Amino acid sequence: MTDLLHGSMWKFLLVNTLPCGLEACMSAVTVYIPPLLLQAGMEKRYMTMVLALAPVLGMIFIPMIGSASDSHQSRFGRRRPFIWMLSLGILLGLQIMPQARRLAVLMSPQHHHWLEAAMQATAVSLLNFCGQACLTLLVALLSDLFPEQEENSRAFSVYSMMVSLGGCLGFLLPAVDWRNIPVAAYLGGQEAFIYALLTVIFLSCLLTTAFIPEEAGAAGGREAAVDRRLKSGSSGCCPHWLQLQPRSVWVALNQCVSALRSTVSRVYAACVQVPTVMWRLFVADLCNWMALMSVIFFFADFMGEGLYQGVPSAEPESEERKQFDEGVRMGSLTLFLQFMVSVLCSVLMDGLVARLGPRVVFFSSGALLVVTTAVMTVSHSVVTVTVMAALTGYTVCVLHVLPYTLLCQYHSNKQVYFTTSNSISYLLRHNSKPEAARAHSAGHSEGEKPSEDVPDGAPHVSLLVAAADGQRGMCYDMAILESAYLISEVLPALCLGSVVQLANSVRAYMASACCFSVLAFLFSTRIIYSHTDLNR
Incomplete structure (x- = not known):
């Protein structure tokens, strides 16, 4: 053994x-x-x-x-x-x-x-x-x-x-x-x-x-189900380059437009059916990640220009450029310390959650993020900013653990946490057989897990199909939380450049992170941490 x-x-x-x-x-x-x-x-x-x-x-x-x-x-x-x-x-x-x-x-x-x-x-x-x-x-x-x-x-x-x-x-x-x-x-x-x-x-x-000895039959049962999904929905999938046959560009474009239209429809169906507990967790997770991404993405620029007074566009051997490069190196060291703090906290996280409970741990990480980003916004001390940024590693660790822990808790008692009228109303509007909606409601009220052709871990293409069919899988809900991480990279990246130019200061990066962290803390008070919170 x-x-x-x-x-x-x-x-x-x-x-x-x-x-x-x-x-x-x-x-x-x-x-x-x-x-x-x-x-x-x-x-x-x-x-x-x-x-x-x-x-x-x-x-x-x-x-x-x-x-x-x-x-x-x-x-x-x-x-x-x-x-x-x-x-x-x-x-x-x-x-x-x-x-x-x-x-x-x-x-x-x-x-x-x-x-x-x-x-x-x-x-x-x-x-x-x-x-x-x-x-x-x-x-x-x-x-x-x-x-x-x-x-x-x-x-x-x-x-x-x-x-x-x-x-x-x-x-x-x-x-x-x-x-x-x-x-x-x-x-x-x-x-x-x-x-x-x-x-x-x-x-x-x-x-x-x-x-790596990749085993073709490792996911055998899942493979057959996926193939059925793909074949049944082939008209809604963009042809990738391995599957393209010689055909006109016009036909290929029409297929892609059709695929995008089908995808939008499935995404809408999936969003309509997301329970309230998932929306609350998603929004809090999104705001937390936006605050952290505002720090991580632009921290090197913040250190180089804001604290070391360097100029990135200066000549390579000039004093301003040397100061900026020194700030970039210090920013990189700080992010390394943040990562180390996250790794150390991950070792202690199980004990903290068991002793204090998920609510206290989530609140403490949100409060710490508010304090650290506020201090970084106003401080001119390299040491203080370095310590504050390193401490945000605790929040990074919490976001890698607690949202998924709460998600597992929701799935362990679906009849309590996932009881919502959204999916039923959607089925009543879009299904010609009202019995399907009543059967869906009965399945949730009796705690029965809907049958799934594709188990957890199936590919992305089947997630939207499963959601549109009224089936909630763990993999699908994890994909929702993962999308919060991707969106958190997009929104700050689109907005913060203009904000910094309007403010004429790189401290706007940390000020924006502080605003996001305040929103995250407020939304974290609305997360469902236990079944008693459902009455709020």
């Missing part, structure tokens, strides 16, 4: 090596994205819009990529061909970002500024989109390889640990001054050396996927 456990652990580590390397790349890139875009001459309002582009593309295309991998069959398995193709986009982005200035000067010596900005924006969007899509496929690969409940839980525990280690490594690399190393000087400076190092790390981790 011990030998079997050790063998499984090595397999867990092998499968989760690529998520570790991928998270290291994305964390390091998060630190450098605002400085590189600003150094390219991009205005703050456009810089923040570039940050929003990848999450928007992810919400549109990642479900399509996921459904394409579900139906794909090859000698390399279902997931790995897509992972390898997306990895090419990640590697391309890692090469373009540090060398965009040189490439722009070579291609257009007289007007290289706009070209450099365009290349940086393209590389940032490509890397972020491919990275997020790759992580989604890696999670699906874990579910395929370890379908049993016990080993599945252990596999995702190892996944969480490896992703945390990758994040720590990614935030630590920019915090170190590499300029005095001969290799860094040869490659072109701090950023070029770090991106070269990230490329080596990512390639090394990517090679491990060649040794």
Whole structure:
């Protein structure tokens, strides 16, 4: 038994090596994205819009990529061909970002500024989109390889640990001054050396996927159900490039328009049926993540310009540019400390929730986020801001645990928490047989779990189908919470650039985070923590 456990652990580590390397790349890139875009001459309002582009593309295309991998069959398995193709986009982005200035000067010596900005924006969007899509496929690969409940839980525990280690490594690399190393000087400076190092790390981790024995039959029962869904709804799915037959562009465009129309209809049906308890949890989760993203995304720029008084667009060897670079390194170190605090809190979280209860833990994390963002808004001390930002790691840990804990609590007693008139009224309006609505209501009142063709963990394409059919699965509701994370990347990125330009101060980043955290704290008082809260 011990030998079997050790063998499984090595397999867990092998499968989760690529998520570790991928998270290291994305964390390091998060630190450098605002400085590189600003150094390219991009205005703050456009810089923040570039940050929003990848999450928007992810919400549109990642479900399509996921459904394409579900139906794909090859000698390399279902997931790995897509992972390898997306990895090419990640590697391309890692090469373009540090060398965009040189490439722009070579291609257009007289007007290289706009070209450099365009290349940086393209590389940032490509890397972020491919990275997020790759992580989604890696999670699906874990579910395929370890379908049993016990080993599945252990596999995702190892996944969480490896992703945390990758994040720590990614935030630590920019915090170190590499300029005095001969290799860094040869490659072109701090950023070029770090991106070269990230490329080596990512390639090394990517090679491990060649040794993963992807089992085609690991999700056998789920596969058949998914195929039935896909075949029955083929008219509502955009044809991906692996399935396209030679046909006119006009026909393909018509199919895509039809698919988008069908998707909007299914999303509307899904939203109508979301119970009140889920809406309250979703809104509080969204506001918390928007406050944290306002800090994480723009913290390096805030430190470099706000506290170190640097100028990102100054000449590379000028004093203003050196001050800005020093602030970026300090910001990266602070985010590393935030990640470490989150990891340490995750070890203690089970005990805190058991001793204090989810309500107190959620309230304390919200109150701490309000205090820390308020202090960061007004403080001019580097030490104080560093400590405050590191303490937000507690809130990050809580958001990774408590919303999903509450979701499991809701699903453990569906007849109490999911009793709502929304889904019944929707069925009465859209179903020609009123008996279906009465049967749905009876099923909930008697505590019966609706039968599901696709169990938890099925691909994105079936989630909306299941929701529209009146079936609530754990995977679907987890997807709702995950969408809060994606939206939290989009909204601050779209708005904060203009806010900072109007305020003419990077402290508007932290002020906005404080406003979001106040909203989050207020909405957290409306979350249903136990069945007694349903009467409120």
